[in-house]
Amino acid sequence: GENVEQHPSTLSVQEGDSAVIKCTYSDSASNYFPWYKQELGKRPQLIIDIRSNVGEKKDQRIAVTLNKTAKHFSLHITETQPEDSAVYFCAAPTPINTGFQKLVFGTGTRLLVSP
Amino acid sequence: DAGVIQSPRHEVTEMGQEVTLRCKPISGHDYLFWYRQTMMRGLELLIYFNNNVPIDDSGMPEDRFSAKMPNASFSTLKIQPSEPRDSAVYFCASSLPGQRSEAFFGQGTRLTVV
Numbered sequence: 001g002e003n004v005e006q007h008p009s010t011l012s013v014q015e016g017d018s019a020v021i022k023c024t025y026s027d028s029a030s031n032y033f034p035w036y037k038q039e040l041g042k043r044p045q046l047i048i049d050i051r052s053n054v055g056e057k058k059d060q061r062i063a064v065t066l067n068k069t070a071k072h073f074s075l076h077i078t079e080t081q082p083e084d085s086a087v088y089f090c091a092a093p094t095p096i097n098t099g100f101q102k103l104v105f106g107t108g109t110r111l112l113v114s115p
Numbered sequence: 116d117a118g119v120i121q122s123p124r125h126e127v128t129e130m131g132q133e134v135t136l137r138c139k140p141i142s143g144h145d146y147l148f149w150y151r152q153t154m155m156r157g158l159e160l161l162i163y164f165n166n167n168v169p170i171d172d173s174g175m176p177e178d179r180f181s182a183k184m185p186n187a188s189f190s191t192l193k194i195q196p197s198e199p200r201d202s203a204v205y206f207c208a209s210s211l212p213g214q215r216s217e218a219f220f221g222q223g224t225r226l227t228v229v
Contacts, residue, residue: 034217043220049217089158108157
């Protein structure tokens with residue numbers, strides 16, 4: 001099965017700085033890598049995802065990069081703002097014989113952006 | 116659509132009591148997932164259903180945990196008897212078919228077993 005490791009567990013930055021969160025996965029058959037953001041006391045919500053046929057995807061201040069050879073992917077947040085403070089989870093799927101992939105989540109990164 | 120709806124939002128119960136958590140997925144979503152979130156273990160997948168059928172329950176921690184999905188619009192997660200170490204936030208999520216479908220989470224149920 002899939003094993004997803006996420007680093008760092010906590011990250012503190014000043015407003016305006018960049019933040020990078022990294023994840024590694026073990027199953028080379030995985031082909032979909034989403035990132036979820038969970039604000040305090042709220043539900044996880046998808047913020048960006050990447051398919052295995054591309055190396056990078058951007059959406060305004062957030063971007064995700066994928067290195068399939070090394071089996072790692074990263075979330076990049078530029079020009080961080082206090083409202084970016086949250087816990088971020090990466091995920092990778094475990095392919096199963098039904099054709100559906102169940103998501104395995106990383107342990108989360110608590111990002112704190114100080115004004 | 117109101118999204119995935121879970122009830123109750125908070126549950127406090129005494130050790131040994133039965134606890135039932137409820138979930139209504141988004142209409143049209145064929146997949147339903149139950150996750151448990153704790154500080155120590157993060158987000159753990161307990162069980163998931165496809166078209167009301169349990170597909171993988173390998174994440175269910177013990178026989179004290181059981182889940183059902185009697186129809187496409189309702190699922191329950193039951194713990195009997197409950198123990199203090201079951202205290203966590205339990206999330207239900209649903210998604211459309213497809214290997215790369217977004218999982219939509221409910222608001223979660225915060226369970227405290229004293």
